Amino acid sequence: MMDDLKALYQEVIIDHSRSPRNFGSLESANCSAAGVNPLCGDELTLHCILDADEIIQDIRFVGRGCAISLASASIMTEMLRGKTKTEAEKLFDQFHARVTGTADGPLVDIGKLEVLSGVREFPTRVKCATLAWHTALAAINKTDEQVTTE
Amino acid sequence: MQSALTIDRERIATAAIDPTAIREQFPILSEIVYGKNLVYLDNAASSQKPLAVTQALDKYYASQHANVHRGVHALSDRATEAYENARKLACQFVNAEHVREIIFVRGTTEGLNLVASSYGRHRLKPGDEILVSEMEHHSNIVPWQIIAEQTGSRVRMIPMDDSGQIIQEEYLELLHEKTAIVAITYVANSLGTVNPIKQMTQRAHDVGAVVVVDAAQAAPHLEIDVRELECDFLTLSGHKMYGPTGIGILYGREELLDAMPPYQGGGEMIKRVTFSGSEYAEIPHKFEAGTPNIADSVGFGEAAKFMWNIGFDAIASHEHQLLEYCHERAEEFSDIRIFGMAPQKSGVFAFEIDGIHAHDIGTIVDREGVAIRVGHHCAMPVMRHFNVAATARASFAVYNSIEDIDRLFDALDNARELFNG
Numbered sequence: 001m002m003d004d005l006k007a008l009y010q011e012v013i014i015d016h017s018r019s020p021r022n023f024g025s026l027e028s029a030n031c032s033a034a035g036v037n038p039l040c041g042d043e044l045t046l047h048c049i050l051d052a053d054e055i056i057q058d059i060r061f062v063g064r065g066c067a068i069s070l071a072s073a074s075i076m077t078e079m080l081r082g083k084t085k086t087e088a089e090k091l092f093d094q095f096h097a098r099v100t101g102t103a104d105g106p107l108v109d110i111g112k113l114e115v116l117s118g119v120r121e122f123p124t125r126v127k128c129a130t131l132a133w134h135t136a137l138a139a140i141n142k143t144d145e146q147v148t149t150e
Numbered sequence: 151m152q153s154a155l156t157i158d159r160e161r162i163a164t165a166a167i168d169p170t171a172i173r174e175q176f177p178i179l180s181e182i183v184y185g186k187n188l189v190y191l192d193n194a195a196s197s198q199k200p201l202a203v204t205q206a207l208d209k210y211y212a213s214q215h216a217n218v219h220r221g222v223h224a225l226s227d228r229a230t231e232a233y234e235n236a237r238k239l240a241c242q243f244v245n246a247e248h249v250r251e252i253i254f255v256r257g258t259t260e261g262l263n264l265v266a267s268s269y270g271r272h273r274l275k276p277g278d279e280i281l282v283s284e285m286e287h288h289s290n291i292v293p294w295q296i297i298a299e300q301t302g303s304r305v306r307m308i309p310m311d312d313s314g315q316i317i318q319e320e321y322l323e324l325l326h327e328k329t330a331i332v333a334i335t336y337v338a339n340s341l342g343t344v345n346p347i348k349q350m351t352q353r354a355h356d357v358g359a360v361v362v363v364d365a366a367q368a369a370p371h372l373e374i375d376v377r378e379l380e381c382d383f384l385t386l387s388g389h390k391m392y393g394p395t396g397i398g399i400l401y402g403r404e405e406l407l408d409a410m411p412p413y414q415g416g417g418e419m420i421k422r423v424t425f426s427g428s429e430y431a432e433i434p435h436k437f438e439a440g441t442p443n444i445a446d447s448v449g450f451g452e453a454a455k456f457m458w459n460i461g462f463d464a465i466a467s468h469e470h471q472l473l474e475y476c477h478e479r480a481e482e483f484s485d486i487r488i489f490g491m492a493p494q495k496s497g498v499f500a501f502e503i504d505g506i507h508a509h510d511i512g513t514i515v516d517r518e519g520v521a522i523r524v525g526h527h528c529a530m531p532v533m534r535h536f537n538v539a540a541t542a543r544a545s546f547a548v549y550n551s552i553e554d555i556d557r558l559f560d561a562l563d564n565a566r567e568l569f570n571g
Contacts, residue, residue, distance in 0.1 A: 001564050002184065002517050009510070009568040018505075040509055041526040041539045064539050066509035067569075122513060 007118035017067035022077035026060040035135030054085040073132035166464035169551040175200040186519030194545030206452040239451035245375040258366040259289040261385025261400035266293035276302030278330040285338040314341035314490035329359040336368035340529040341490030342498030373462040393453030397446035414439040469497035497546035508540040515561035
């Protein structure tokens with residue numbers, strides 16, 4: 001079998017897709033967003049608690065999708081807990097550059113997200129890997145807006 | 151029909167169709183993808199094109215092209231003749247009575263929108279009902295929703311059962327004097343089900359409703375006969391039946407088309423234009439505003455000839471054998487679930503593998519050179535019926551072989567290996 005497939009479907013990915021971490025609803029969430037991939041019908045809802053200092057105190061998700069989108073959501077929730085909104089946005093930019101193969105200069109350490117970098121060999125699957133991130137950023141930015149209007 | 155079968159490779163090999171000879175007419179099938187010979191099993195999305203079709207397009211542009219119906223010069227004559235000859239071939243393809251009952255459109259989607267917009271706007275009144283089956287492609291749902299909203303009429307769903315067949319008792323229950331239009335697919339793209347169009351048309355006519363048939367998936371597999379079916383409208387796409395993209399036909403019964411207002415306004419569709427009003431051309435030109443897709447209509451005619459040359463009986467029997475073989479191979483695996491088990495079924499194998507999402511299957515088999523479709527197949531109500539987000543679908547054409555199906559099943563083993571170790 002081809003190496004790029006093995007690089008894409010690493011054991012960690014399969015494991016996270018089968019047993020996603022932080023899967024479920026979050027009663028006390030103060031920001032949520034729903035994301036869909038209209039091309040494939042995959043859907044994901046993200047809940048999080050963002051405190052007054054814009055730190056992600058907790059983050060959980062529900063939804064269904066392919067192994068790449070579930071594993072990406074699962075790993076993302078592990079990475080984002082405790083991060084500030086700004087840190088989350090920066091991490092997404094680095095992750096996005098890695099999975100689209102558009103990163104300039106020396107490789108930035110993206111920690112556990114590295115396991116998803118095999119996606120860059122599969123351009124049609126980049127949307128699967130980034131759905132959870134787009135949804136998370138929509139969720140935390142929506143809270144920002146609500147906070148401002150208050 | 152699909153039970154107690156043993157795999158008889160010899161019988162399949164000696165069937166009326168020799169895929170090897172046919173493949174020579176399709177250069178694209180020799181493409182190498184990821185170092186593997188291409189296996190193209192995404193025919194329900196779009197089929198590949200034989201040389202006869204692509205060469206006809208070349209010839210048209212090299213020696214026949216000008217605008218139609220308006221020039222007095224030789225080339226305009228040639229183009230007009232080529233275009234109107236294609237209409238005659240299309241008329242024969244669906245066995246319509248009159249050539250003027252054939253309108254060239256971009257494809258099935260435009261055909262359905264034309265009927266919904268022009269016939270629907272003219273005919274639908276508040277409280278009227280449009281019946282649409284649960285297995286329709288979005289293009290046979292959304293245009294009806296749009297026109298229902300504009301006219302105060304209502305779209306109602308004819309449910310299907312778990313084998314993927316329309317529940318006829320429910321259909322009869324839904325039919326009544328308020329039913330104005332019944333819009334059904336001849337062959338369901340996501341399941342392969344072949345619907346009993348003639349019988350359903352007769353029941354619809356009993357209550358005075360007209361029947362619109364989406365024949366996009368039927369055209370590559372079945373001999374279409376609008377007079378036998380007795381339907382009022384029928385539309386199909388060239389690109390799914392070995393023809394070019396961007397061309398399709400709409401058949402409509404003459405008296406219905408005559409009574410309908412135009413779909414779009416412009417050149418070609420008028421007799422006389424003044425600022426106090428315009429007089430429209432006769433059918434079919436009334437529905438063909440602007441310069442038509444002349445070249446691809448010629449390609450469409452060639453695609454029809456390509457299918458006649460092989461013969462519909464041979465096509466049906468070849469694809470049926472591929473489907474049977476596919477079902478038999480699937481039975482070897484307890485983790486495969488098939489969607490669509492209607493006794494009357496065309497060459498569509500829609501499935502899922504337990505624990506592996508359809509998208510992952512699609513990516514993994516693609517790396518083995520096997521092209522299949524994964525997703526909701528523009529049939530979200532069907533996905534909802536089976537409570538899945540997506541399915542994988544292999545769909546067959548005349549050039550597919552038993553080996554292609556073996557390649558698919560070998561590639562599926564790779565998916566199991568990656569996911570189950």
